[in-house]
Structure formats: C-alpha cells, structure tokens
Amino acid sequence: MATKPSLPKGTRDFSPLEVERREYIKSVVTKNFKKYGFQAIETPSFENNSTLLGKYGEEGDRLIFKLLNSGNFLKKTNPEDYKNQDIQKLGLQITEKSLRYDLTVPFARYVVMHQNELDFPFKRYQIQPVWRADRPQKGRYREFYQCDADAVGSKSLFQEIDFIHLYDDVFTNLKIKGVKIQVNNRKILSGIAEIIGATHQLIDFTVALDKLDKIGRKGVEEEMLAKGITQEAINQLSPIFEASGNFEEQLGVLSDLLSASEIGKQGIEELQFIAQAIEKMPLKSASLVLNITLARGLDYYTGCIFEVAPPEEVKLGSIGGGGRYDDLTSIFGLKDVSGVGISFGLDRIYLVLEQLNLFPESLATGSKALFINFGEKEAMYCLQAVHHLRAKGVAVELYPDAAKMKKQMNYANKRNFPFVVLAGESELQANKFTLKNMRSGEQNLFTFEELFAYLNM
Amino acid sequence: MATKPSLPKGTRDFSPLEVERREYIKSVVTKNFKKYGFQAIETPSFENNSTLLGKYGEEGDRLIFKLLNSGNFLKKTNPEDYKNQDIQKLGLQITEKSLRYDLTVPFARYVVMHQNELDFPFKRYQIQPVWRADRPQKGRYREFYQCDADAVGSKSLFQEIDFIHLYDDVFTNLKIKGVKIQVNNRKILSGIAEIIGATHQLIDFTVALDKLDKIGRKGVEEEMLAKGITQEAINQLSPIFEASGNFEEQLGVLSDLLSASEIGKQGIEELQFIAQAIEKMPLKSASLVLNITLARGLDYYTGCIFEVAPPEEVKLGSIGGGGRYDDLTSIFGLKDVSGVGISFGLDRIYLVLEQLNLFPESLATGSKALFINFGEKEAMYCLQAVHHLRAKGVAVELYPDAAKMKKQMNYANKRNFPFVVLAGESELQANKFTLKNMRSGEQNLFTFEELFAYLNM
Numbered sequence: 019m020a021t022k023p024s025l026p027k028g029t030r031d032f033s034p035l036e037v038e039r040r041e042y043i044k045s046v047v048t049k050n051f052k053k054y055g056f057q058a059i060e061t062p063s064f065e066n067n068s069t070l071l072g073k074y075g076e077e078g079d080r081l082i083f084k085l086l087n088s089g090n091f092l093k094k095t096n097p098e099d100y101k102n103q104d105i106q107k108l109g110l111q112i113t114e115k116s117l118r119y120d121l122t123v124p125f126a127r128y129v130v131m132h133q134n135e136l137d138f139p140f141k142r143y144q145i146q147p148v149w150r151a152d153r154p155q156k157g158r159y160r161e162f163y164q165c166d167a168d169a170v171g172s173k174s175l176f177q178e179i180d181f182i183h184l185y186d187d188v189f190t191n192l193k194i195k196g197v198k199i200q201v202n203n204r205k206i207l208s209g210i211a212e213i214i215g216a217t218h219q220l221i222d223f224t225v226a227l228d229k230l231d232k233i234g235r236k237g238v239e240e241e242m243l244a245k246g247i248t249q250e251a252i253n254q255l256s257p258i259f260e261a262s263g264n265f266e267e268q269l270g271v272l273s274d275l276l277s278a279s280e281i282g283k284q285g286i287e288e289l290q291f292i293a294q295a296i297e298k299m300p301l302k303s304a305s306l307v308l309n310i311t312l313a314r315g316l317d318y319y320t321g322c323i324f325e326v327a328p329p330e331e332v333k334l335g336s337i338g339g340g341g342r343y344d345d346l347t348s349i350f351g352l353k354d355v356s357g358v359g360i361s362f363g364l365d366r367i368y369l370v371l372e373q374l375n376l377f378p379e380s381l382a383t384g385s386k387a388l389f390i391n392f393g394e395k396e397a398m399y400c401l402q403a404v405h406h407l408r409a410k411g412v413a414v415e416l417y418p419d420a421a422k423m424k425k426q427m428n429y430a431n432k433r434n435f436p437f438v439v440l441a442g443e444s445e446l447q448a449n450k451f452t453l454k455n456m457r458s459g460e461q462n463l464f465t466f467e468e469l470f471a472y473l474n475m
Numbered sequence: 476m477a478t479k480p481s482l483p484k485g486t487r488d489f490s491p492l493e494v495e496r497r498e499y500i501k502s503v504v505t506k507n508f509k510k511y512g513f514q515a516i517e518t519p520s521f522e523n524n525s526t527l528l529g530k531y532g533e534e535g536d537r538l539i540f541k542l543l544n545s546g547n548f549l550k551k552t553n554p555e556d557y558k559n560q561d562i563q564k565l566g567l568q569i570t571e572k573s574l575r576y577d578l579t580v581p582f583a584r585y586v587v588m589h590q591n592e593l594d595f596p597f598k599r600y601q602i603q604p605v606w607r608a609d610r611p612q613k614g615r616y617r618e619f620y621q622c623d624a625d626a627v628g629s630k631s632l633f634q635e636i637d638f639i640h641l642y643d644d645v646f647t648n649l650k651i652k653g654v655k656i657q658v659n660n661r662k663i664l665s666g667i668a669e670i671i672g673a674t675h676q677l678i679d680f681t682v683a684l685d686k687l688d689k690i691g692r693k694g695v696e697e698e699m700l701a702k703g704i705t706q707e708a709i710n711q712l713s714p715i716f717e718a719s720g721n722f723e724e725q726l727g728v729l730s731d732l733l734s735a736s737e738i739g740k741q742g743i744e745e746l747q748f749i750a751q752a753i754e755k756m757p758l759k760s761a762s763l764v765l766n767i768t769l770a771r772g773l774d775y776y777t778g779c780i781f782e783v784a785p786p787e788e789v790k791l792g793s794i795g796g797g798g799r800y801d802d803l804t805s806i807f808g809l810k811d812v813s814g815v816g817i818s819f820g821l822d823r824i825y826l827v828l829e830q831l832n833l834f835p836e837s838l839a840t841g842s843k844a845l846f847i848n849f850g851e852k853e854a855m856y857c858l859q860a861v862h863h864l865r866a867k868g869v870a871v872e873l874y875p876d877a878a879k880m881k882k883q884m885n886y887a888n889k890r891n892f893p894f895v896v897l898a899g900e901s902e903l904q905a906n907k908f909t910l911k912n913m914r915s916g917e918q919n920l921f922t923f924e925e926l927f928a929y930l931n932m
Contacts, residue, residue, distance in 0.1 A: 023526055023584040023807045025519060026572050031585055033592070034514030034599070041515070053865050055842045055872035057491030058498070062482060062618050063520065063574075063604060064540075069480050086541040086570055088608035092560050100557055103549050112569075113543055115483050117520075127480040128488055135490070137889045139875055142491070147520060151545035161519050174875030176848075176858060183862065295855065299862045350480045385512045391633075398752065401633060405640065405756045408510050415512035418596055418631030432594045 028152070028160030038381045040163075043367055044145055046191045047165060051143040054184050056167045059142045061124040064115045071116070073123045073349060081150045084113035117149040121166045122346070122359070129170060130350035138171030138355075145364075157365070166340075168359030170347070175288055177358045178322045178342065179295045185326060185338060185360065186301040192367070193376050196329035197304040197337075202312035203289055204319050204341070206272060209282015210258065213275060214251035221317065223247060228313035235259050258310055265293050265308045272310060288322060320344040324360060328370045337363045337370060385413040386473050387437035387453070388430045393420045400441050403451065403466055412473050414439075430456060437473065485609070485617030495838045497620075500824055501602055503648045504622060508600040511641050513624045516599045518581040521572045528573070530580045530806060538607045540617075541570035574606040578623045579803070579816070586627060587807035595628030595812075602821075614822070623797075625816030627804070632745055634815045635779045635799065636752045642783060642795060642817065643758040649824070650833050653786035654761040654794075659769035660746055661776050661798070663729060666739015667715065670732060671708035678774065680704060685770035692716050715767055722750050722765045729767060745779060777801040781817055785827045794820045794827060842870040843930050844894035844910070845887045850877045857898050860908065860923055869930050871896075887913060894930065 025031065032040065048058075064085055071079055091112045099107040118124050121144045129140065145165045154160055167184070169177045182199055189197040207227070211220045222245040226238050233241070239252050261271045269286055276282030289308065296306050304326075314323045321342030328337045340360030347355045371377050389400040400416050407414045415435075417426045430438050440452040451469050454461045464472065482488065489497065505515075521542055528536055548569045556564045575581050578601045586593065602622045611617055624641070626634045639656055646654040664684070668677045679702040683695050690698070696709050718728045726743055733739030746765065753763050761783075771780045778799030785794045797817030804812045828834050846857040857873050864871045872892075874883045887895050897909040908926050911918045921929060 023588055024523060025588075026521055026523055029519035029521065031519070031589070032517040033589075034516060037515040037517055052841070053868065053870045055870060057841060058494040059491060060489040060494055062486035062488070063606070064483055064486065064618075066481060066483055080545070083545070084543040085574075086543050086566065088537070088540070090560075090562055092557070092562055092565065097557075100549070100554075103547075105547055105549055108549065109543065117542075131480055131482075132488070132490075137886055141872075149520070161521075169875075172875040176854060176873055176875045179858065183865075187865070295858070298855070299859055384509070384514060397633060398755070401636065401752070402756055408640075408644070411510065413510045413512060415598075416633055418626075418629040418633045429594055 026160070028154030028158075030159060030161070034384075035381070039368060039371070039377050040364065042377065042381055043192070043364055043371070044165070047188055047362055047364075048143070048145070050184055050187045050191065051167055053187070054141075054167075054180055056141045056143040056169075059125075059128060059144055060146060061118070061121075061128055061144070063147070064117050065124060065127065067110065067114055067116055069127050070119060070123060074119055078119060081152055082119050083117040083149045083151055084109060085115045085117070087112055087114055118146075119150060120148050121146060121164045121361075122168075123349075125166070125168060126347045127350055129355065130347050130352045133352060139169050139177075140171055141167070141169045143167040157369070159365070163364045165362040165364050166359055167361075168357050170355050170357030173344075173356045175291050175322075178288075178292055179299075181324065181340065181358065181360045182292070182296060182306060183299065183301070185324075186304040188362065189326075190303040192371065194329060194367075194370060194374065195303050196331075198307050198327040199301075199304050200307050200309040200312050200325045200327060201289065201292070201322060202309055203285035203322050205281045205285030205288065205321060206276065206310065207285075207313060209276040209279035209285060210255070212279045212282065214247075214254045216247050216251050219245060219247055224313045225315070227311055228315050230311045230313075261310055265289075265306070268308045268310060269293075285321075292322070314339065314341060316341075318343040318346055322358070328366070329374070332370050332373055334366055334369060337366045339363075384433060385415050385435060387412075387414045387439050388426070388433070388435040389414065389416040389439045389441070390423065390426050390430075391417040391420045392440075392442045396441055396443075396446060399446050400439065400451075403439070403441075403469070406466065407470060407473065410470060410474065412470070414473070439469070483617070485611030485615075487616060487618070491841075492838070496825060496828070496834050497821065499834065499838055500649070500821055500828070501622070504645055504819055504821075505600070505602070507641055507644045507648065508624055510644070511598075511624075511637055513598045513600040513626075516582075516585060516601055517603060518575070518578075518585055518601070520604070521574050522581060522584065524567065524571055524573055526584050526807075527576060527580060531576055535576060538609055539576050540574040540606045540608055541566060542572045542574070544569055544571055575603075576607060577605050578603060578621045578818075579625075580806075582623070582625060583804045584807055586812065587804050587809045590809060596626050596634075597628055598624070598626040600624040614826070616822070620821045622819040622821050623816055624818075625814055627812050627814030630801075630813045632748050632779075635745075635749055636756075638781065638797065638815065638817045639749070639753060639763060640756065640758070642781075643761040645819065646783075647760040649828065651786060651824075651827055651831065652760050653788075655764050655784040656758075656761050657764050657766040657769050657782045657784060658746065658749070658779060659766055660742035660779050662738045662742030662745065662778060663733065663767065664742075664770060666733040666736035666742055667712070669736045669739065671704075671711045673704050673708050676702060676704055681770045682772070684768055685772050687768050687770075718767055722746075722763065725765045725767055726750075742778075749779070771796060771798060775800045775803055779815065785823070786831070789827050789830055791823055791826060794823045796820075841890060842872050842892060844869075844871045844896050845883070845890070845892040846871065846873040846896045846898070847880065847883050847887075848874040848877045849897075849899045853898055853900075853903060856903050857896065857908075860896070860898075860926070863923065864927060864930065867927060867931065869927070871930070896926070 095111045147161050148164050149161050185199050211217050211223050216223050226241040230238050242252055257271050257275055261268045272286055312325055319341040323341035324339055325336045326338035328334050342358040344356045391397045404414050404416050438454045445451055450463050450465055452461055453464050552568045604618050605621050606618050642656050664681055668674050668680050673680050683698040687695050699709055714728050714732055718725045729743055769782055776798040780798035781796055782793045783795035785791050799815040801813045848854045861871050861873050895911045902908055908921050909918055910921050
C-alpha cells in the first residue's frame with residue numbers, strides 16, 4: 019500500500035552540495051549586510067489574509083497560497099455562494115491566512131507593529147522563502163528564497179550610496195566580475211512624463227518602458243500608443259531611447275530634456291550626487307551605469323531605482339534590484355516613513371556561480387577521513403581515535419558495519435573522503451594507524467599524534 | 476483605509492537579537508553535525524497530501540495545514556458532500572498539498588526518491604520550520620523549527636554511540652552543564668510486555684508508560700487497567716517503577732526480569748554495549764542515564780530511544796530526543812532501511828540559554844562605531860572613512876541625516892554602538908577624527924590609521 023512519492027510541482031529538494039553552495043552565497047551576503055549595519059529579522063511564513071491580500075494587485079492575489087482553515091472550515095460558508103460557485107467569496111470564507119508572497123509587505127507590517135521598539139533609521143535584512151502559485155517553468159519555482167535589505171526612516175541619499183557599495187562588495191567577494199549596477203530615478207521618469215504631457219498616464223508609461231528589454235523600442239511605443247499616449251508625446255522620447263555615452267553625458271541629455279520639470283531636475287541632482295560619491299569611492303569590481311530607460315515594475319518606488327545585471331557572458335535576467343519608496347508603511351497606517359531597499363536574486367546568483375565555475379572547491383568536501391571497520395574490536399579501537407580527532411575539531415567517521423573491504427572503499431570513494439584509515443590486527447598491536455591518501459594512493463603507518471598532525475593540516 | 480496589522484495566532488516575529496541568538500544555537504549544532512559527518516539537505520515547505528496524510532495518526536492529520544488549491548478550487552467538489560457538510564471529503568477535493576508537519580516523513584520521502592543517488596549509510600541533517608494547527612499556548616507555536624540528524628542504512632550500534640557523543644558535544648559547546656541523556660530500548664519494553672503477558676497490547680502499554688512524567692505511577696497503572704492490561708500483569712511492573720542505582724545496577728534488575736525474553740535480552744545487550752563504549756570515551760559535560768520507564772510517544776521506534784533533559788534548575792520538558800527505527804521508508808515502498816536519528820529542541824534550548832544567561836555577550840553587538848553627521852561636507856568626509864573601514868572588514872555606519880546632535884547620540888546609545896566618531900570643521904582641517912568611547916566617555920583625536928587600529932582591536 020506504499021505510495022510512490024513525488025514532489026509538488028514547482029518545488030525542489032536540495033542535495034547536500036546544493037545546500038552547501040546556497041549557504042555559501044548566503045554567508046557572503048550576510049557578512050556584508052552586517053558590515054553595513056543591517057540586522058536580521060524573521061517574520062512568520064504565513065500572515066493574515068488582511069495583511070497580504072490587495073497588496074500585489076489582482077494578479078498577485080490570485081498567486082497567493084491560501085491556508086484552509088483548520089477544523090470545520092465549512093462553518094462560515096454561505097450555501098448561496100457555493101451554489102453560485104463564487105470562488106472569490108468562498109475563498110475568503112474558508113481561509114484566514116496565506117503564505118507570504120514576498121518579504122516587503124511583511125516587513126512593512128513588522129515596522130508598523132514594532133514601531134515603538136525600533137530605532138530609526140532601522141536597517142534590516144531578511145533571507146526567507148516566499149511562495150507563489152505561478153505556473154512553474156525553467157528557473158521559476160513556487161517556493162524560492164528572497165534576500166532583502168532595507169533602510170527605513172531616512173531620506174538621505176547616503177543610503178543609496180551604501181547600497182551601491184554593498185552590491186559591489188558582495189559581487190566582489192563572490193568573485194563575479196563584470197556586474198553592472200544599473201541606476202535610474204523615478205523622478206526622472208515623472209519629469210519625462212510631465213514634459214511629454216503624460217503625467218496622468220505615468221503608470222502606463224512606466225509599465226511600458228519597463229518592457230524595453232523584452233519587446234524592444236517598437237514594442238514599447240506600440241504599447242504606449244495603445245494606452246493612449248500620443249504619437250507626438252512618444253516622438254519626444256527619442257533622445258531617451260538614443261542616449262549614449264557615460265553617466266555624465268547621459269545626465270547631460272536629460273538636463274536638456276528636463277530643464278522645465280522641477281521633479282525631473284531633482285531626479286538628475288540625486289543621480290549626480292550619487293555618481294560623484296562613487297567617483298570618490300570607486301567600486302571594486304562592479305560598474306555603475308545610468309540606464310534612463312530603467313523603470314522597474316513595482317508601483318511603490320518614488321526615487322532612485324536599481325537593477326543589477328550579471329556579467330555579459332551569462333545569459334540571465336537581473337540578479338538584484340531595488341529602490342527608494344516614500345510610503346510603504348502607510349498601507350498599515352504609518353505615514354511618512356521613507357525607505358530604500360535592495361534584494362539579491364539568490365537562485366540566479368547560484369546559476370551565475372555555477373556557470374562561471376566560481377563556487378569554492380572546499381565546499382564539496384565533507385569529512386576528512388573514513389576509518390574502515392574490520393570488526394567489533396578493531397572498530398572500537400578506531401572509534402576511540404575518531405572520538406579524539408573530533409574533540410580536536412577534525413571531522414572523521416567510522417564506517418559503522420564490518421562490511422566487505424571493497425564496499426567500504428567504494429563508499430569512501432563516492433563520498434569523496436580524501437583519506438581512509440585502516441587499523442587491523444597488526445596496527446592494533448603496534449597501537450598505530452595506516453593512513454591512505456585516496457588521491458595518490460600513498461600509505462603511511464602513523465601513531466595517533468602523527469595521524470592527527472597529518473589530518474589537521 | 477489602512478488595516479491595523481496583527482500576527483496569526485501561534486506565530487512570531489523575531490527581532491534582530493532573537494535571530495542572532497537562534498543563529499548562534501544553529502551554528503553550534505551545525506558545526507557538530509558536520510564534525511560527525513552529517514550533511515545538510517532541504518525539502519520543500521509543502522508536500523503532496525498523499526505524502527503526508529495518514530502518517531501521523533488521526534490527530535496528526537487534523538493538525539496538518541492544508542493549502543487551498545489555486546484557481547477554481549470548487550471545480551472538483553461534489554455538491555452532495557457540501558450539502559452533507561462532509562469536511563473530510565471536501566477537504567481532499569479542494570486541497571492537494573499541505574505544509575510539512577515534521578522533518579521525518581519528508582526525509583523518508585527524500586531517501587526513497589533519491590535512493591539511487593545516495594550512498595548508504597546516508598547521514599543527513601535538516602534544520603527547517605514545520606507547521607502544526609495546534610492550539611497555541613505558552614511555548615507551543617504553530618510555526619517552529621525542527622533540527623534533526625539521522626543516519627540510515629546501517630544497524631550498527633556505533634551510530635547510537637555517535638549520537639550520544641554528538642549530544643554531549645553540542646551541549647558542552649553551548650556551555651549547558653548538567654544535561655541528562657536518558658536512554659532506553661524499545662526491545663526492553665517489548666520484553667517486559669512479553670513477560671507480563673501484554674504483547675498484544677504493546678502500544679497501549681508504551682503509550683501509558685510514556686505518560687509517567689505527567690500522570691505518575693498511579694495514573695499509568697490506571698490507564699493500563701483501563702486499556703485491559705490485567706492487575707496481575709501490572710503488579711509485575713513493580714521492579715521497573717522501583718528500579719534505582721546506576722546504569723549497571725538497573726540493567727541488573729532488567730536482566731533478572733527479562734531472563735526469559737529473547738527480545739528483552741537483546742535490548743539489554745545493546746544498552747550494555749553502548750554503556751561500555753561511553754565508559755571508554757566518557758562524556759564531557761552531559762551524563763548518560765538509563766531510564767527504563769522511558770517510552771517515547773512515536774510508534775516507529777524499534778531499538779534504542781533517547782530523551783534529553785535540561786539541567787534540573789531549569790523547569791522545562793525535554794530538549795532533545797530520538798531513537799532507532801527499522802522501517803521508516805517502507806511507507807514509501809523502500810524496505811529494510813534501518814535508521815537512527817535524534818532531534819534538538821531549538822526553542823527550548825533557547826529558553827535554557829536565556830534562563831541560565833549563557834548566550835555569548837558578543838551576540839548583542841552590531842556595528843563598532845557610528846559616525847555622526849554634521850552636514851553634507853562632513854558626512855562625505857566621514858563616509859570615505861566608513862568606506863575604507865568596511866573594506867578592512869570593520870562594521871561601521873554613518874548616521875544618514877544631519878539631525879540634531881542629541882538625536883544622533885540617542886540613536887547611538889539605543890543601538891548600543893561601543894564608539895561614536897565625530898568629525899566637524901576642525902577635524903576635517905586636521906584630517907583627523909574624534910573617537911568617543913560610549914562606555915567610558917573617553918575621547919581621542921585620531922588619524923585614520925589610528926582610528927582603524929583602535930576599532931580593529
């Protein structure tokens with residue numbers, strides 16, 4: 019009656035090597051978060067529906083995993099709604115909680131609920147899984163980790179500068195060269211919309227522009243037209259699509275275009291301030307690039323926005339992104355808390371490191387040596403050595419059964435032990451151990467002290 | 476229209492200090508897991524209903540959180556079942572997946588699904604949250620972490636010995652003194668049931684005995700009577716309830732009682748083997764105690780069982796437990812894979828460390844110094860120092876806004892910065908920094924190099 023087990027679609031098991039590699043990425047990111055003064059918080063996997071629903075748009079609401087109420091979940095249902103197959107209404111009658119969809123809304127909830135305990139500016143990071151009932155496809159999962167750092171309670175651009183350096187430090191530590199930190203400013207986009215007379219269509223304008231990567235300039239223009247932005251307005255965008263040159267030169271193009279827009283000029287000034295600071299404190303391995311067509315999908319950004327592109331030889335979307343928002347916590351009743359945050363795309367960073375062969379080799383290694391088991395007496399002799407080696411911090415193991423030598427050596431090979439220790443009758447009598455190097459085949463007869471010295475190298 | 480946010484019952488936010496402390500416990504446990512050759516795996520937060528349901532008894536099934544199917548969840552429902560308010564049937568029609576209830580069943584599923592990639596004995600650890608729709612109460616949450624290590628694919632008692640040393644190492648590293656590792660063997664319980672003629676009531680017998688802590692000897696005897704175990708049989712249990720003395724002496728009592736039971740004698744032999752090994756390789760800070768009334772609630776144990784009691788001065792239930800099972804993976808069709816595993820109760824270990832004041836002080840500290848912000852020019856001067864200090868690995872921060880001095884100093888105090896750096900007009904001219912020790916109040920005028928040397932101590 020055993021069921022043949024399988025995994026739900028869009029979910030994954032992680033093998034020991036995969037866990038080690040993921041932990042490696044997390045440890046590099048975490049170390050840098052701490053260096054910049056960010057502190058970890060954690061929030062529950064599920065939140066009340068009232069916290070989550072309505073925060074991600076209609077599409078988002080549909081992708082949220084809802085938890086069936088426990089006990090008699092039918093108690094509060096309305097038979098009329100069942101008859102009408104009204105899944106909207108019934109859904110809310112039989113569920114009260116949902117799995118979190120991102121870390122941003124729970125963070126806003128956290129800040130509001132704990133506002134009296136927190137010291138602002140509050141700088142937190144959070145690395146936890148999120149769940150989305152998306153159609154699974156290559157590289158898109160229903161459970162995946164997000165990794166966010168946010169600083170709330172200050173409008174200072176020094177925060178943006180910190181985040182750029184933080185990105186640079188992380189990718190430098192991970193040895194990924196050629197990362198591009200693209201930056202833009204929502205105020206510039208607002209300014210452009212103002213200049214071309216599309217202020218009331220700012221969101222349509224932004225959403226269309228955000229698709230430039232995917233659908234090209236022509237596609238963007240068509241979408242804008244379809245949304246009612248005039249051809250005349252679109253024509254004015256030419257300098258933006260055609261802008262080239264370095265950071266300063268592109269800012270020059272914008273200055274000309276936006277000279278009549280207060281908000282646009284403010285956006286330019288902010289980027290100038292940031293660019294000058296980075297010039298004084300240059301990045302180690304990444305480069306800072308102005309991308310005046312960068313828009314970012316999310317509604318809540320109001321200032322600087324970031325998007326990090328992997329090295330060109332890796333064909334992958336962005337490996338990080340973020341920006342400044344002025345009003346995130348107001349959804350929970352706390353106004354005027356400006357913040358800025360970034361995230362790291364852990365799954366994609368994993369793919370980059372894998373493709374460029376940048377995971378440290380040391381991650382693959384487990385224990386240092388396997389002690390072969392020749393029988394109860396010999397095994398007990400070995401276990402004492404194992405015990406003492408572990409006490410000195412050396413990871414070693416005893417094969418638990420007196421299986422055939424070949425089986426044990428096979429096991430040692432497969433599990434990649436660099437050394438095997440053999441102690442049969444003659445070693446016991448001499449109170450010694452034979453150490454075999456699994457790569458070179460070399461064998462040495464050692465006392466315990468020699469064994470320790472050797473394995474501890 | 477802002478909703479006042481709250482948390483679902485039985486769930487928790489973790490503050491930065493709590494996260495640090497939890498990470499500290501995890502890091503000690505993980506370090507030791509690795510030293511003993513265990514490797515990490517991770518499994519998805521939710522599994523198919525077919526994987527989880529029916530594995531934890533009726534009560535368990537009720538406590539499993541089920542995920543409402545996305546899309547039109549009513550599609551597959553039977554109107555008859557709705558009319559009859561049949562929550563059992565409807566529950567299965569509108570859900571396909573559930574949040575994991577423990578790490579053991581997902582581990583068994585993992586072993587069966589990956590059996591061809593794994594090298595047996597396979598030793599894995601897993602530290603992940605689990606969810607139970609239990610009634611929340613003090614110390615009992617609906618989301619909590621489990622922390623398990625298991626070794627499957629060998630019947631060798633050397634594994635049990637390893638686990639005892641592993642427990643001892645972890646609690647020694649955590650500086651918790653006076654931990655008691657209680658051990659017993661299900662074969663002994665089977666032997667007792669056999670001797671008193673209650674073999675066919677073994678589970679009732681075990682379940683009743685397991686409650687000794689809570690309901691006392693009288694309560695256990697009453698429950699056994701109620702379950703149909705005869706008074707005569709219960710009378711024969713006296714030596715067990717009254718057994719005292721050390722490990723060897725208690726084994727002596729059992730030897731007398733179980734001389735006619737093959738399985739009972741086997742259980743005694745196993746414990747003897749383990750006790751002798753521990754005598755040769757003594758524990759560092761914990762003690763190994765035979766508790767012949769220890770039963771453990773779970774059905775699947777077949778050999779040695781463990782339960783770890785915290786130091787006596789801490790009034791808390793067990794902080795760990797585990798045991799040998801012979802047939803865990805057969806629920807998924809893989810027979811004859813004996814295993815043994817233990818778990819650590821992270822939440823309770825946290826309470827023990829808190830109560831005994833054993834968390835390292837260093838955990839409370841975040842960044843080393845806060846640079847006070849006197850205005851844009853000074854701040855930019857400071858940020859360059861901050862940038863260089865971070866490059867050398869020193870965690871420091873700049874207050875992002877040129878707020879009033881008092882506000883900034885307050886912030887430094889509340890966030891517990893050990894040092895504050897002040898750089899106004901005169902420091903800028905001298906290219907120096909004033910470092911203030913926040914505890915002693917002492918101030919020094921330093922060059923950057925001196926500042927670094929001081930903060931890097």
